[in-house]
């Protein structure tokens with residue numbers, strides 16, 4: 162699904178895109194201070210990951226990408242006045258664990274952080290409007306989901322994909338298909354995805370065919386995530402997607418993952434159930450779900466004897 166006329170000026174995306182490209186093109190040594198291992202509280206969750214250090218799907222090749230991730234910090238949320246920040250409930254605060262020293266932004270130049278944070282803030286506003294659209298579509302009051310996004314788990318991944326060389330295309334190591342980011346679903350409710358004009362994003366349809374999600378200027382791709390599948394009792398399935406960048410050019414994308422606050426719970430909505438319909442999914446805590454998904458991915462890799470990240 163694509164959205165257009167979302168109100169965010171194209172220039173905001175382009176500025177963040179160019180700033181990100183400049184940063185990713187800079188020498189490795191200048192990016193390594195922001196390496197995710199240098200986070201005190203969020204190793205592996207926020208910060209920079211160098212090329213070929215991620216392997217999201219062990220049945221496919223290692224991901225041919227670099228990325229920079231950040232997660233929600235209420236200090237950057239236009240919804241909350243600075244005075245609110247002293248009164249965040251303890252059960253919410255438990256999961257808001259950003260580093261005191263401002264990592265990873267403290268390890269990147271302002272030319273990169275400024276435009277990306279500005280875009281993130283615009284996306285916070287847009288996503289909250291979309292949440293209301295989804296609430297109505299799911300048979301709730303317009304504001305029926307708002308409360309779960311007061312302190313949401315909205316993360317961003319800025320992804321940089323160098324081109325996959327044509328000779329690498331068919332087979333990666335061990336005969337695996339070479340991918341830029343392997344097939345996966347996102348964990349949260351939905352993802353707003355900005356992509357540049359290069360292309361390479363693919364989504365799996367119900368018949369098991371990969372469809373190209375071609376770039377359309379001025380639009381964002383909306384992918385449903387795991388929470389959406391669960392709250393709708395499987396009526397809106399989590400989108401399986403991947404990227405294969407064989408364009409011969411570098412590609413940049415920015416993915417904004419929209420999750421309920423990690424202190425919230427995620428269960429099937431009564432409003433989506435037909436009479437007599439059984440719930441297919443148990444209610445889970447959101448934090449617990451994210452941990453479960455990470456653990457499931459690790460388990461598969463252990464079984465396959467895969468030692469990559």
Ligand SMILES: O=C(O)CCC(=O)C(=O)O
Nearest residue numbers: 318320356362404414416
């Ligand atoms: O780069 C893209 O188009 C997709 C990125 C993605 O799937 C992710 O970051 O989870």
Ligand SMILES: [Fe+2]
Nearest residue numbers: 345346347402
């Ligand atoms: Fe994704």
